[in-house]
Amino acid sequence: QEGTENRCEGVGIQLLQRDLWAKFHSLTTEMIITKNGRRMFPVVKVRLRGLDPERTYAVFLDMAAVDTRRYRYVYPSSRWMVAGTGEPLGEQTPYIHPDSPATGVQWMATPAIAFDRLKLTNNKTREAQGQIVLHSMQKYVPRVWVQEVPSGASWADLPRLLDTSMANCAFFRETSFITVTAYQNQQITRLKIESNPFAKGFRDTSKQKE
Amino acid sequence: QEGTENRCEGVGIQLLQRDLWAKFHSLTTEMIITKNGRRMFPVVKVRLRGLDPERTYAVFLDMAAVDTRRYRYVYPSSRWMVAGTGEPLGEQTPYIHPDSPATGVQWMATPAIAFDRLKLTNNKTREAQGQIVLHSMQKYVPRVWVQEVPSGASWADLPRLLDTSMANCAFFRETSFITVTAYQNQQITRLKIESNPFAKGFRDTSKQKE
């Protein structure tokens, strides 16, 4: 049994890979943001229950600011410390899960609804391309929205159909993270290299010179 | 100006990359079919006109047998010759373009509706995975279908919504090909290597020994 579940209006949103997230969270998760956009690792993956099988839904992800602070990684203690006030998160366009829209049956049959293509950036011009724009050195948490939409809704209609009144919205404390443009805590780096197949750094140290 | 256009019930289906297709066609196009499925090259790419902007459509591709013959590549003459009767093409499940369903506006705004993920196979068990099953050494031509569907239709509904009475169906003579499990005509091989970025054969002949 992996995952905790949040219930909102009868819809169950279960976070997958909870153990992996917890490991990162215990070290204070850092997520790289770049100009061109960087994927998240770990990836937010959820499973849905309690949808009406016949109705049509869209699934969104956006980021909520955990607080209004800016953080700094302080070396003597190797810890994240508050370092002033952060910038507010501007008006966001939520990321639409690429399988949207789909029926309740289809969503519930999916073992892992993964937001693996989502990219984080510090570049406002990337918003138009569906990336999520965040400020560096601030703390955020991903939120998953499950929104019922009319059965005829097309991809282009989805953004304005999202009811942002916090119904059917879930977030998971262990997925919160601090944005960085370069890793601060080497333990985070090591954990990413160990667990992300794309990240291998310099494993073969004999190659570093030659 | 690239492309010829077929008109069916007011819907215009225009083949793109006509010059590339013509080059292959003049040598008798061969398409590899394998057990695991192989992409087509060139890729069928079309552009649509004359759709109702507000209505919803799905786009399909299937293969039609050009004739009922089996072919053999004969070496002294280096030509394809008829070599008996082929096997009939069984009941096909048309390939659904992954952007389906979408509105007329969305289809018409797409500069190239490409069937680049489509795979051809000689393995019946791959049909369930959306690949197109063909017989080797026979001649086929791709057909593109544009089908209006109810606005609420989901991906799973699309196959049974296709009206196969040949309305809104187009094919282009220059895209016909003979299926093979290994290339016969070396000129075809050379042309594929020249034009397909994934195919490079052994360009650097000095590497063939070492």
Added chain:
DNA sequence: ATGTTTCCACCTAGGTGAAAACTT
């Protein structure tokens, strides 16, 4: 100083034709 950007070697993932091995 501190934080950001650029570039790069190193990966994953998967599409190619060539050649060898296999089948009939």
Added chain:
DNA sequence: AAGTTTTCACCTAGGTGGAAACAT
């Protein structure tokens, strides 16, 4: 003999962290 399958080196495409260059 003729056709198919397997394997493999060689590609494209693109996701990583590291280091150096850059910015403030």
